Amino acid sequence: MTLPTQDTRVTYPVGELVQPARVLHVEPVDGRLVVVTDVTSFHPVDAAWPDQPADTGVIEAHGVSLTVHEAVVAATDGAALHLGADIPVRKGTEGWSFAVAHLVDGDAAIAEGDPVAITADASARRALSLGHTACHAASLALNLALASRWSKPARPDALGNPDFDGIAITSSRIEPGGSLDRYRLNKSLRRAGFDVAGLLEADLDGLARTVGSTVQDWVFANAAVRIDRDGDGLTDRRTWVAELPVGTAAIPCGGTHADSLGELGDARVALQLVDDAGTPVLEMRTGVTV
Incomplete structure (x- = not known):
């Protein structure tokens, strides 16, 4: 053997x-x-x-x-x-x-x-690739929409906005034609300077419309996407790169993706609050045209 x-x-x-x-x-x-x-x-x-x-x-x-x-x-x-x-x-x-x-x-x-x-399988690959690309785009748009809710400096995301996604995320699940990300709104996030109380009282439907509108703007711009690689090996570093209208975003990622945000079609974003053993959790779900 x-x-x-x-x-x-x-x-x-x-x-x-x-x-x-x-x-x-x-x-x-x-x-x-x-x-x-x-x-x-x-x-x-x-x-x-x-x-x-x-x-x-x-x-x-x-x-x-x-x-x-x-x-x-x-x-x-x-x-x-x-x-x-x-x-x-x-x-x-x-x-x-x-x-x-x-x-x-x-x-x-x-x-x-x-x-x-x-x-x-080509159709299964495409559905997951669209979902993964939508996930990255929505996370960047969410960070932008929440940028004013930080009272302390926070580490920046790929576009220079406070990285709520990277700091608060607990799980991410790519689905055929979409994704589900979960963010814990806990004491650590409050201590880092994020306005958790304000978000708990916010109009989540309105926030979701703002996030979705930003993603849709990038879809209409047909922003190009590519994967940069350090090599062809399984563990070689790979990076998702999107040429967005607001700048180039680069996020380390080992998944598969669409070649442009234009492929996402009618991108949708929904937000809701759920409870996890007494800790509020913000869930963001994306959906695209497959």
């Missing part, structure tokens, strides 16, 4: 869906086979920040299409392969290789050394 000795090369950051590859490692795990290849077009879910779900699709081996039930980030130090939340080190740790693990049926006819073709 041969474990990978270098990071998987990934082609999804440049929009690839189909990728010829060679199988480096196969092992059974919980009734499935884990398949690691030298290169893949599949975007995997990352347990460290599982905001974007994995691609769906198939691996074709020996003329047979094998359904990929799950794709996750895996890691090895040469002794064993660790999957998802079981990875004991941070991504990029020296002496470790990080890979995309494709999980297929346990009786699949696939072996180390096999040439294969990996295909990610």
